[in-house]
Amino acid sequence: xxxxxxxxxxxxxxxxxxxxxxxxxxxxxxxxxxxxxxxxxxxxxxxxxxxxxxxxxxxxxxxxxxxxxxxxxxxxxxxxxxxxxxxxxxxxxxxxxxxxx
Amino acid sequence: xxxxxxxxxxxxxxxxxxxxxxxxxxxxxxxxxxxxxxxxxxxxxxxxxxxxxxxxxxxxxxxxxxxxxxxxxxxxxxxxxxxxxxxxxxxxxxxxxxxxxxxxxxxxxxxxxxxxxxxxxxxxxxxxxxxxxxxxxxxxxxxxxxxxxxxxxxxxxxxxxxxxxxxxxxxxxxxxxxxxxxxxxxxxxxxxxxxxxxxxxxxxxxxxxxxxxxxxxxxxxxxxxxxxxxxxxxxxxxxxxxxxxxxxxxxxxxxxxxxxxxxxxxxxxxxxxxxxxxxxxxxxxxxxxxxxxxxxxxxxxxxxxxxxxxxxxxxxxxxxxxxxxxxxxxxxxxxxxxxxxxxxxxxxxxxxxxxxxxxxxxxxxxxxxxxxxxxxxxxxxxxxxxxxxxxxxxxxxxxxxxxxxxxxxxxxxxxxxxxxxxxxxxxxxxxxxxxxxxxxxxxxxxxxxxxxxxxxxxxxxxxxxxxxxxxxxxxxxxxxxxxxxxxxxxxxxxxxxxxxxxxxxxxxxxxxxxxxxxxxxxxxxxxxxxxxxxxxxxxxxxxxxxxxxxxx
Numbered sequence: 001x002x003x004x005x006x007x008x009x010x011x012x013x014x015x016x017x018x019x020x021x022x023x024x025x026x027x028x029x030x031x032x033x034x035x036x037x038x039x040x041x042x043x044x045x046x047x048x049x050x051x052x053x054x055x056x057x058x059x060x061x062x063x064x065x066x067x068x069x070x071x072x073x074x075x076x077x078x079x080x081x082x083x084x085x086x087x088x089x090x091x092x093x094x095x096x097x098x099x100x101x
Numbered sequence: 102x103x104x105x106x107x108x109x110x111x112x113x114x115x116x117x118x119x120x121x122x123x124x125x126x127x128x129x130x131x132x133x134x135x136x137x138x139x140x141x142x143x144x145x146x147x148x149x150x151x152x153x154x155x156x157x158x159x160x161x162x163x164x165x166x167x168x169x170x171x172x173x174x175x176x177x178x179x180x181x182x183x184x185x186x187x188x189x190x191x192x193x194x195x196x197x198x199x200x201x202x203x204x205x206x207x208x209x210x211x212x213x214x215x216x217x218x219x220x221x222x223x224x225x226x227x228x229x230x231x232x233x234x235x236x237x238x239x240x241x242x243x244x245x246x247x248x249x250x251x252x253x254x255x256x257x258x259x260x261x262x263x264x265x266x267x268x269x270x271x272x273x274x275x276x277x278x279x280x281x282x283x284x285x286x287x288x289x290x291x292x293x294x295x296x297x298x299x300x301x302x303x304x305x306x307x308x309x310x311x312x313x314x315x316x317x318x319x320x321x322x323x324x325x326x327x328x329x330x331x332x333x334x335x336x337x338x339x340x341x342x343x344x345x346x347x348x349x350x351x352x353x354x355x356x357x358x359x360x361x362x363x364x365x366x367x368x369x370x371x372x373x374x375x376x377x378x379x380x381x382x383x384x385x386x387x388x389x390x391x392x393x394x395x396x397x398x399x400x401x402x403x404x405x406x407x408x409x410x411x412x413x414x415x416x417x418x419x420x421x422x423x424x425x426x427x428x429x430x431x432x433x434x435x436x437x438x439x440x441x442x443x444x445x446x447x448x449x450x451x452x453x454x455x456x457x458x459x460x461x462x463x464x465x466x467x468x469x470x471x472x473x474x475x476x477x478x479x480x481x482x483x484x485x486x487x488x489x490x491x492x493x494x495x496x497x498x499x500x501x502x503x504x505x506x507x508x509x510x511x512x513x514x515x516x517x518x519x520x521x522x523x524x525x526x527x528x529x530x531x532x533x534x535x536x537x538x539x540x541x542x543x544x545x546x547x548x549x550x551x552x553x554x555x556x557x558x559x560x561x562x563x564x565x566x567x568x569x570x571x572x573x574x575x576x577x578x579x580x581x582x583x584x585x586x587x588x589x590x591x592x593x594x595x596x597x598x599x600x601x602x603x604x605x606x607x608x609x610x611x612x613x614x615x616x617x618x619x620x621x622x623x624x625x626x627x628x629x630x631x632x633x634x635x636x637x638x639x640x641x642x643x644x645x646x647x648x649x650x651x652x653x
Contacts, residue, residue, distance in 0.1 A: 056348070056417075059299065063344050
């Protein structure tokens with residue numbers, strides 16, 4: 001499994017780590033990584049530093065997470081994007097919906 | 102029912118007795134060929150087979166029986182006195198399912214039967230599931246074909262200019278997540294949209310219908326780029342789940358030769374090939390269907406364009422198409438292809454060639470879409486409505502009524518509906534209805550029907566006028582009236598109504614009497630319009646009138 005998460009309850013932050021290809025096959029594990037957390041209660045940090053690919057369904061999954069986290073700015077941060085992943089996020093203009101670190 | 106095949110009658114007798122104790126009905130055969138006949142006649146559930154028999158032996162008979170039983174599983178158990186490995190292997194190779202070494206006890210026979218029945222039940226269970234699956238797959242296939250037909254009718258058949266555009270559309274599934282739409286504006290300008298839904302197949306294409314509807318109907322009415330995009334975005338946001346959206350590239354080529362208007366939400370760079378090289382049109386907006394409203398920075402952009410330039414729009418499926426080694430086309434043949442592209446030749450043929458060579462011996466993973474638009478006069482539609490007034494930052498629509506349709510005065514609400522202005526202009530709608538109605542009536546009665554307004558001077562004449570109007574309309578009037586509505590947002594918002602008729606004109610030089618002092622029963626219409634509007638001007642010998650209304 002290439003998706004894992006850490007809960008930093010002190011900072012009300014959930015870190016989701018994604019490794020390898022981030023595509024539709026990760027739909028369930030990705031959702032499982034946040035759905036037991038009350039909507040809108042914490043901030044999320046999606047760490048893509050070990051993800052080497054991201055497709056449009058992954059963009060969709062990020063939108064679902066954004067909805068779960070609460071759509072106001074700053075609730076979901078995406079960290080450690082590789083050049084390729086960053087390019088896809090930029091083309092989709094997702095820098096307006098998420099904080100890209 | 103069990104079939105016992107053995108040339109020794111004692112053996113048959115003993116086995117039959119055992120099987121009857123187990124509740125089997127028993128059929129017997131003395132050799133292989135008899136076994137085949139008995140099998141055909143009685144269709145047993147299990148077969149016990151001796152190996153060595155005169156005539157057809159057990160091995161050969163088993164091969165035939167397995168062919169005869171087809172998809173049904175009828176277990177064949179060899180009863181053999183042979184103990185060497187080779188013989189046992191041959192039994193299984195011939196199609197036997199198990200073997201029993203003679204002599205055997207009743208309990209061993211019983212347990213082998215139980216085991217075989219277990220295998221048979223499993224086999225039947227799977228076969229039944231397979232039949233059901235095959236049926237479902239067939240239903241699914243038929244539905245896909247049907248949906249594909251409906252989809253291509255609703256989406257593709259309404260496209261225009263197809264023969265002048267270079268189009269490459271390769272769906273990964275029957276249903277295409279890539280979408281290509283093209284339509285003319287009323288003045289003949291061409292608008293093209295290339296969209297790419299997230300995911301593939303039916304779920305991806307389901308949003309295509311509302312998109313195509315909005316695109317075609319609004320474009321035909323001359324609705325501005327940003328308004329069309331707003332509408333598509335709103336529709337998709339409403340119908341699609343959160344994780345689904347549509348990346349899109351929309352371009353409008355003005356027939357008048359002005360700037361190209363383009364909008365890129367999440368698609369790969371559009372490429373303009375011009376005399377000096379290649380210019381990229383990069384994604385500047387969010388894809389459609391993500392947020393309820395488009396933001397200001399998502400507005401369409403402009404770029405000067407010349408005749409002879411070429412524009413290429415692509416979906417990411419093209420750049421990501423992999424070769425046998427997993428290398429993406431965008432990193433393989435693509436860069437060189439673009440580097441060698443000049444605007445005197447089409448890119449599509451070399452692109453196809455290069456892509457086919459790249460993708461040889463691979464399965465297509467994603468929809469692939471590309472459209473090349475050469476900027477020539479051929480891509481434009483006929484401007485059957487003449488020039489539409491320019492509407493920088495505004496919206497415009499036009500309607501042209503001819504002959505038999507002239508009698509039906511268009512309503513303002515009807516014209517404003519597609520522009521989405523009804524609410525915004527709510528308080529002014531009544532006044533605008535009046536302006537339109539009066540101007541249209543004038544154009545119809547005096548321009549087309551050539552009725553003289555002095556007829557209305559007396560009560561008799563007044564009714565005679567309307568009787569005459571009816572009869573001239575009934576006789577089938579010939580001509581056309583065109584109505585242009587242009588809205589420029591304010592404050593205060595301005596509505597420009599232009600009405601052009603195909604009649605002979607009239608003497609509009611005579612100043613009309615002000616409404617307040619007029620006592621004549623005719624000539625009130627235009628006076629009323631002048632009261633309501635900021636300005637009313639006739640031109641072209643009175644065949645055209647322009648009224649400007651301010652929403653104050």
